[in-house]
Amino acid sequence: MQKAVEVTPPSGRHRGILAIAGVATLGSLLFGYDTGVISGALPYMYMPFDANGLQLTSFEEGAIGGTLLVGAALGALIGGRLSDRYGRRHNITMLALLFLIGALGTTFSPTVWVMYPFRVILGFAVGGASATVPVYLAETAPKRIRGSIVAIDQLMIVTGQLLAFTMNAMINTAKGGPxxxxxxxxxxxxxxxxxxxxxxxxxxxxxxxxxxxxxxxxxxxxxxxxxxNGEAWRYMLVICSIPAIALWIGIRLMPESSRW
Incomplete structure (x- = not known):
């Protein structure tokens, strides 16, 4: 065992578990934000094109929600295999990029049909985060506090949803409603x-x-x-690019999980 320790390179700089959990669970925060934000954005998307909305139909509204869920299912299915193959930290780094691409893509979509593939990308990031972040935390946390650290993942998901509803309310108030x-x-x-x-x-x-x-x-x-003021939905969606950038920067400063 001692020989294996001597020849095995370290997985990265030493970081405290709270720092690791704080950075990694930004992925969980994004999970919650991206699943919650659309509820406040839809009323603005329904507005006509000349009012800067997307003039949605009921079918298009359902597809906006459904495409994210399709992506999430794929992300949960494939994300775990990717983290097993390339590492948890590497996977979270890639998910941060997907969160950013999805956020910017949906924000600047000129039509709902352009938005759909970016919603799938966002969903893939959501599903991948649900499969990777808890495993990364569990493999990194000391045994005595492992349960508490992994529970932060669930806390950050609902915190992300709360943040989404809060930002929606603030933007809606500032705009005076649609x-x-x-x-x-x-x-x-x-x-x-x-x-x-x-x-x-x-x-x-x-x-x-x-x-x-x-x-x-x-x-x-x-x-x-x-x-x-139908463009207000774009402000709601673009906000999640900020924690995505923070996740990409932060996770690059964290070590790989010891198990992987």
Whole structure:
């Protein structure tokens, strides 16, 4: 054993377990943020293109959520095998890049169809983090506090969700909620002026109005819209690029897990 210790190179610089847990669980924070943030972004995505939204349909809304889950399933399935092959620390480094690419890709997507592949990338990072971060913590933590350290992973997931809802609320408050300014409505349903987008969606039958979903989208297409704050969803999504960058920098300063 002593000979093996002498010839085996160290896995990296020595770091305290709290520093290692603090950095590694940024992946768990991103897991929570990316799964929670979309709830606050969707109301803005529903707004018309001229109001800087994506004019979603119900199918497109479902696909935005579903594509992330497809990616998460793949990430959980493949991420564990990759960490076994290349190492936990290496895997978390790659996941940090995927989180960043996914965040920037979804933020700057011009259409919902461009967003879908980036949502899959984000989902892959989410699934990979769920399979890698707890293992990295368990293999790094001393036996006497292993359970407590691994539990930080779960704490950071829900902290990420709380952060997502908090940032959504702050941005929504700063923007005054989804609002749209209409210059003309040839159909005569609304007069020119500034409206809460909820006032327009109330025209749909699902909200108690008289229009079907198809009729409502035709109604939106014939409006002359001069402004709107539908771009607010982009601010909500881009925020998670900050912890992704921090994770990439931080994990490069941490050692590989002793087990791997």
């Amino acid at each position: 609002r749209i300014t209409i210059e003309a409505d040839p159909s005569g349903h609304v007069a020119p002026g500034s409206y809460s987008y909820d006032a327009l969606t109330a025209l749909q039958t699902s909200k108690g109005g008289t229009m079907s979903a198809a009729q409502f989208h035709d109604f939106l297409d014939q409006l002359t819209i001069v402004s709107g």
